[in-house]
Amino acid sequence: MMINRNRPDLWKTDVARSVDFYNEWFMRFAPVSFRETRVETTKQVEEALRWTANLTDIRPETLKAYPSVLPILRMSTCPPIARDRLIGLAGVDKNLVENMEGKNRIPPKMNQLHVREQLEKIGEIIEKMADPDIFVWKERGDIGSQEEVHRASIVVADRLCGSIANPIIRNAQEKRQLAAIKDWLIERGYRELKVGEAKDWLSMPDGTFCFRFNVPIFMSTGKKVNIPVDAVIQRKDSSQYEFPVLLEAKSAGDFTNPNKRRKEETAKAQQLKSTYGDKITFDLFLCGYFDSGYLGYGAAEGIDWIWEHRIDDLKFLGL
Structure with missing residues (x-):
């Protein structure tokens, strides 16, 4: 199910709201982190x-x-x-x-x-x-x-x-984003995966989640490597789905840097599909300055996203 990538009529409004959301956080919390x-x-x-x-x-x-x-x-x-x-x-x-x-x-x-x-x-x-x-x-x-x-x-x-x-602010924002995802999941009956509870990302028990989990992929050379994923979530009814939810938390304080780095998400999504097939999904959790150019590039590559200012859209991932 597509969430936001097929709704370009909402992109402009969402970008404005996301910028406001980020700026409000920055004014209140970034100086403290600094x-x-x-x-x-x-x-x-x-x-x-x-x-x-x-x-x-x-x-x-x-x-x-x-x-x-x-x-x-x-x-x-x-x-x-x-x-x-x-x-x-x-x-x-x-x-x-x-x-x-x-x-x-x-x-x-x-x-x-x-x-x-x-x-x-x-x-x-x-x-x-x-x-x-x-x-x-x-x-x-x-x-x-x-x-x-x-x-x-x-x-x-x-x-x-x-x-x-910039790294100081980015690290503080990432922690806050993952905390927001965690709170949303716990409120809906999910729990954080215990250390050693699952041997890999595909064996996570139903209704669990984990942050910064390694997911193995195969390079074009055949070499197996691990790529870190910010949030891996095993749905409560995982039998209806082939793979857990993979979320990458992204924040930006200006419009320039995301467009410079947008190929990184595309490369990761392509590597995952090359290894596991087209049914695997790789979605973004966005907050801040992501313009229509960035969104359109991701959408063209089959990447969808959840806006943090509309975090309840996580439910459309089957959570």
């Missing part, structure tokens, strides 16, 4: 400053012991240094910096003498470019007062949070 992250990030910055004698002694041993400190140090300079810019300025290996920031490690096969030389270069650049308006003690030649260090940590934390604001 503040909470900033508080935690400030603690991380204070810890990083402690490891580096408040940015007066950035030793290779410190960077080697705490590789993940590097993004904090990059935001401590004037101006803040992008990752690739640091690589160029310090003349260090891209692989080293990417491992430190992405994997919280030093590349295990890299020569240790070379590592030390590279880390020394990074430390020298950071110390030389440390923002004097933030780390006011640098010019005095001391390590700063507790109040000065805390104030500097807040500034750097703001820079860090500003650079990752």
Whole structure:
């Protein structure tokens, strides 16, 4: 049964309502999520400053012991240094910096003498470019007062949070969307799947649901891989259906990003159909800025969707 993809006469109205729904949530809850992250990030910055004698002694041993400190140090300079810019300025290996920031490690096969030389270069650049308006003690030649260090940590934390604001908001929105689905299901007698209760997504008991469940698919090469699905729901009368409901929670704070990423949902839907046949469905749970271009693209590929502002449409999935 088609829900919204065959009703283009409603798309414009639904888009407007979805934008309003998202904006209302953003104004009420997004600042809270951002503040909470900033508080935690400030603690991380204070810890990083402690490891580096408040940015007066950035030793290779410190960077080697705490590789993940590097993004904090990059935001401590004037101006803040992008990752690739640091690589160029310090003349260090891209692989080293990417491992430190992405994997919280030093590349295990890299020569240790070379590592030390590279880390020394990074430390020298950071110390030389440390923002004097933030780390006011640098010019005095001391390590700063507790109040000065805390104030500097807040500034750097703001820079860090500003650079990752979108992921912070996106994660908070995803949690809220899944919580909305969970509440709706529980109110109708469903329960969350217990750990170890089902060996795979096809053996879930009737009336259960699970979040971020892996569903195996076969690639065109024949290789079997798992794709994560945000919500897998086994209907109460599963005998009438071949497959559980597969839902992907999607939110967007502007119209540009969804259209850039719309091929991702299409690829996932095609992989599922290629593996399990045309009777499997893959639906979206949308909130925010999804325009007619995005909706039309999905509809043409056989993807349907539920609007969060009209969450009761979940019942049309047989739930």
